[in-house]
Amino acid sequence: GAVVSQHPSWVICKSGTSVKIECRSLDFQATTMFWYRQFPKQSLMLMATSNEGSKATYEQGVEKDKFLINHASLTLSTLTVTSAHPEDSSFYICSAGLAAGSHEQFFGPGTRLTVL
Amino acid sequence: AQRVTQPEKLLSVFKGAPVELKCNYSYSGSPELFWYVQYSRQRLQLLLRHISRESIKGFTADLNKGETSFHLKKPFAQEEDSAMYYCALSNAGNMLTFGGGTRLMVKP
Numbered sequence: 001g002a003v004v005s006q007h008p009s010w011v012i013c014k015s016g017t018s019v020k021i022e023c024r025s026l027d028f029q030a031t032t033m034f035w036y037r038q039f040p041k042q043s044l045m046l047m048a049t050s051n052e053g054s055k056a057t058y059e060q061g062v063e064k065d066k067f068l069i070n071h072a073s074l075t076l077s078t079l080t081v082t083s084a085h086p087e088d089s090s091f092y093i094c095s096a097g098l099a100a101g102s103h104e105q106f107f108g109p110g111t112r113l114t115v116l
Numbered sequence: 117a118q119r120v121t122q123p124e125k126l127l128s129v130f131k132g133a134p135v136e137l138k139c140n141y142s143y144s145g146s147p148e149l150f151w152y153v154q155y156s157r158q159r160l161q162l163l164l165r166h167i168s169r170e171s172i173k174g175f176t177a178d179l180n181k182g183e184t185s186f187h188l189k190k191p192f193a194q195e196e197d198s199a200m201y202y203c204a205l206s207n208a209g210n211m212l213t214f215g216g217g218t219r220l221m222v223k224p
Binding site: 032034042043044045046049093095097103104105106107108109110 | 148150152158159160161162165202206210211212213214215216217
């Protein structure tokens with residue numbers, strides 16, 4: 001089956017530092033990946049759509065300069081939280097679709113970010 | 117704008133009882149609807165989608181366009197069904213919009 005991995009699974013950083021989170025499709029190519037944010041006991045909120053070889057599309061209210069997304073290959077998308085602050089602490093989840101037009105998404109296990 | 121609403125944050129039933137997790141949506145186009153499940157300490161995974169009209173783990177969901185609903189049902193709940201359930205809608209751009217989620221607790 002289609003597997004999506006994320007690295008790291010948990011990261012703790014100091015306020016003001018930048019953190020990079022990787023999302024990989026292990027056994028399939030994903031032209032589109034999605035990044036979500038999930039606060040405790042809340043649902044997933046789409047942050048941005050990551051397209052291979054082009055700029056990401058950000059949802060309203062998500063700062064593109066704060067959350068840098070790079071989708072350099074068909075199996076890797078990265079999310080960099082720049083100048084992280086405690087309010088950025090959250091669970092970040094990525095997903096990938098199998099093919100264009102396919103509405104099914106496969107989710108990574110998530111990355112817990114704690115900013116001190 | 118598309119929206120998915122799950123009115124119940126928590127649903128608690130006894131083992132063997134029927135269960136129905138409610139989902140209502142608003143979308144101007146032709147929706148594709150899904151139910152995702154997240155078991156404790158596991159990643160989100162697809163449970164079922166409306167276009168396949170299948171039954172997974174005894175769960176079914178019927179799209180009712182008149183009522184804009186996609187309720188998830190199971191006639192006899194099992195303890196292993198305890199999890200977070202998310203209803204989601206996919207638009208033409210393959211973007212998923214999730215409902216707030218319902219935690220199902222099945223008591224022995």
